[in-house]
Amino acid sequence: MTEHRTVLHVDQNAFFASVEQQANPALRGKPIAVVGGHGRTVITTSSYEARAKGVKTGMAIWEGKRACPELIIVVGDNKKYTYTSTRINEIFRDYTPEVEAFSIDESWLDVTHSLSIFGSAVTIAHLIKARIYHSFGLRCSIGIAPNKLLAKLASDLQKPDGLTIIEPENVSRVLERMPIQELCGIGKKMQRALNMMSIYTCGELGRCEEERLSRKFGIVGKRLKEMGQGIDNSPVVQYGQEDDVKSVGHSSTLEKDISDPVEIQRFLLQLSEMVGSRARRYEVSGKTIHLYVRYADFFSSWGKQTTLKSHINQSDDIYRAALSILNTVELEQPVRLLGISLSNLKHQDEQLPLFIEDRKKLEATKAMDSVNARFGKMAVTFGSLLPGKERAGSHVIPPSWRPDGVKNIDVQ
DNA sequence: TCTGGGGTCCTAGGACCC
DNA sequence: TCTGGGGTCCTAGGACCC
Numbered sequence: 426m427t428e429h430r431t432v433l434h435v436d437q438n439a440f441f442a443s444v445e446q447q448a449n450p451a452l453r454g455k456p457i458a459v460v461g462g463h464g465r466t467v468i469t470t471s472s473y474e475a476r477a478k479g480v481k482t483g484m485a486i487w488e489g490k491r492a493c494p495e496l497i498i499v500v501g502d503n504k505k506y507t508y509t510s511t512r513i514n515e516i517f518r519d520y521t522p523e524v525e526a527f528s529i530d531e532s533w534l535d536v537t538h539s540l541s542i543f544g545s546a547v548t549i550a551h552l553i554k555a556r557i558y559h560s561f562g563l564r565c566s567i568g569i570a571p572n573k574l575l576a577k578l579a580s581d582l583q584k585p586d587g588l589t590i591i592e593p594e595n596v597s598r599v600l601e602r603m604p605i606q607e608l609c610g611i612g613k614k615m616q617r618a619l620n621m622m623s624i625y626t627c628g629e630l631g632r633c634e635e636e637r638l639s640r641k642f643g644i645v646g647k648r649l650k651e652m653g654q655g656i657d658n659s660p661v662v663q664y665g666q667e668d669d670v671k672s673v674g675h676s677s678t679l680e681k682d683i684s685d686p687v688e689i690q691r692f693l694l695q696l697s698e699m700v701g702s703r704a705r706r707y708e709v710s711g712k713t714i715h716l717y718v719r720y721a722d723f724f725s726s727w728g729k730q731t732t733l734k735s736h737i738n739q740s741d742d743i744y745r746a747a748l749s750i751l752n753t754v755e756l757e758q759p760v761r762l763l764g765i766s767l768s769n770l771k772h773q774d775e776q777l778p779l780f781i782e783d784r785k786k787l788e789a790t791k792a793m794d795s796v797n798a799r800f801g802k803m804a805v806t807f808g809s810l811l812p813g814k815e816r817a818g819s820h821v822i823p824p825s826w827r828p829d830g831v832k833n834i835d836v837q
Numbered sequence: 838t839c840t841g842g843g844g845t846c847c848t849a850g851g852a853c854c855c
Numbered sequence: 856t857c858t859g860g861g862g863t864c865c866t867a868g869g870a871c872c873c
Contacts, residue, residue, distance in 0.1 A: 460841095467841050487838045528843095528873040612871050643848080668845095676842060713865090723840065730866060764842085 429593050431546045432661060433534040434568040434576035435517070435553065437510075438585035440530035441470040444509055445499050447562040456480065457497040458489050464680045469501060473585060509561055514664075516556050520549050525661045533573050535661035550588055571596070574657035577609050596655040600627035608652050618642075619649075627653045669770070670707060674715070675699040676764025682721040684759040693751065694744050696765045701740030705790070709770040710738035714746040717764035720757060728764075729754065736771055739790060743767060 437443070441459040446452045456475035458468040468489050471480040478493035489496050510529045517524045520543065523535035536549050543549045550567045557563050566587035568579025575596065579589040591599050605627055606616040622641065624630050630653025639646030651657070675696050683689055704710060712733050719726040729750045737743060747765050778784050 463841080465839085465841080469841075483840075485839055488840085491838095531873075610871070614870060645847080671845070672843095674843075678841065728867075732865065762841090766844095 428537075429571045430535060430537045431540060432570055432573055432576040433536055433546060433550060433553075434570075434573065434580040435532050435534065436566045436568075436577075436580045436584075437513070437530040437557075438564045438566060439470055439472055439476075440510075440563075441501055441506055442472040442475075442499075443563050444505050444561075445502075446472060448505060452497060452499070455497055456493050456495060457499050458484075458486070459499050459501045460486060462500045463678070465678050471496075509563070512560065513557055513563075516553060516560070520553065523661045523663045525663060527577075531577075533576060533661045547588070547590065554586075554588070572655075572657040573659055573661065574609065574652060575655050578603070578607060581607065597628075597631075600631065600653065600655050603627040605630050605653070610652065611649075627655070629653070631655070669772070670709065671770060672766050672768035673700055673704045673707065673709065673711070673770070674764060674766025674768075675703075676717060676762060676766075678719075678762045679760065682759035682761050684756070689751070689760060689763070690748065692763055693747050693765070694740075696763060697744035697747060698740040700765050700767050701738055701743050704738040704767055704770075705773075708773040710736035710773050711767035711770045712736050713767070713769035714743060714750065715764075715766045715768065716747045716750040717762070717766070718751075718754075718756070718760055719762035721759040721761050723761060725758065726762075727754070730768075732769060736769075738767070738773065739786070 442457055445457060445459060446455075452472075454474065456472055456478055458471040458475055458480055460466045460468055466486065468480065468482055468484045468486065470482060471489070475489070475493055475496055478496075480489045480493050480496060484492070486498055489498075506529055510526075514524060514526055514532060517532055517534050521534050521536045521539045523538075525533045527533060534549075536543075536546055539549065540546060543552070546569045550569060554565060554567065557565055564586040566580045566584045566589075568576040568582070568587075568589050568591070570576040570579050570591040571593045575591050579591045580587065582589045603626060605611050605619055605625065606613075608627065611619070618641065619625075619630065622633075622637070624633055630649060633650060633653065635647055635650050637646075638649050642649060677692075677696065679692065683692070712735070713730055714733070715728060715730040717726065717728040731746060731750055733746060737746070743765065778787060
């Protein structure tokens with residue numbers, strides 16, 4: 426038997442909203458909501474003062490204001506959040522190199538091998554809380570447990586500013602009456618399906634026969650039973666050890682629904698440039714292009730993909746592929762959202778193209794990318810973009826952003 | 838007055854090759 | 856003339872996470 430591990434999960438409380446309240450003292454103690462700088466944005470994060478009034482993530486601004494008329498709307502500033510997140514993860518690495526960023530505001534730390542240095546996991550948790558508070562004025566909730574699944578569950582149990590420990594000997598007691606939907610990985614559909622089988626608590630899930638779960642959920646059945654028992658052997662994957670990125674994509678809701686093919690094409694080119702520049706920055710190219718369209722009615726949408734004979738990451742190649750997909754379809758409604766993603770990726774080999782024309786194109790792309798890197802996204806772009814009225818709005822960074830490595834998304 | 842954007846993983850069915 | 860099966864790649868769609 427191997428010794429059990431000690432894993433921390435650190436969750437920054439109301440991260441974007443708290444960062445804004447720290448940056449602007451006038452916002453402290455007030456109900457605020459962080460939104461994208463877009464006509465059709467939603468609330469990404471709200472302060473605890475706003476949550477107390479019923480403001481929730483995903484609400485439109487008007488919904489938030491209906492729940493809380495004095496709600497203060499703040500347009501998100503990605504640079505603040507990525508900067509703060511990066512600094513916080515640096516703090517974590519003072520306590521163990523085994524830090525895995527799950528999202529911009531959540532990380533796991535495997536401190537098994539640090540306990541002898543710092544005394545205990547609780548001591549480490551207190552040190553981390555104190556340092557984050559003193560450096561940034563931010564509160565976090567920390568869970569301590571023998572694995573990632575339980576550490577994440579633990580950090581959720583007390584918010585804000587919580588510290589919750591699940592000792593190995595207490596796991597089954599804690600799980601016995603814990604609702605299954607509290608587990609990371611069991612969403613609404615899975616909860617409903619399990620409830621239909623009269624399984625409501627982790628205790629019930631852990632005792633369910635694997636055979637019964639496998640019949641219903643296939644390969645996931647075994648994993649579900651383990652989750653109910655609090656078993657999770659997945660390692661904390663530290664920075665630099667992550668799997669290669671599998672897809673690179675951008676999608677954006679337009680300021681207004683559009684039907685004009687020229688406007689649609691212009692927007693598609695803009696998305697292609699965003700996808701291409703990020704793929705080139707990661708030094709990957711992809712064979713499969715996926716185009717996603719959501720119509721004006723919001724509910725109807727489609728996605729189509731095509732796989733090419735060779736890997737590409739040049740913006741105009743991506744654009745051509747996306748356009749060829751679009752041309753196979755008769756649009757049924759004005760378009761609300763367009764998305765392009767590149768997958769089937771491989772690492773770029775840095776060989777110079779054989780033909781002089783291709784080399785020139787590569788040089789031009791590199792120059793364009795470097796200007797954009799210095800002066801901000803879309804400072805330089807393909808000519809046909811420039812007169813466009815439709816632009817991607819400034820988006821608030823999605824919480825899936827990771828502070829390190831290849832999985833960063835663009836900071837705008 | 839409507840409802841964001843970034844990913845990962847899994848399944849199912851079909852094409853194609855050996 | 857009729858019988859396969861495994862492996863890989865592809866498209867489409869859904870569940871889940873933040």
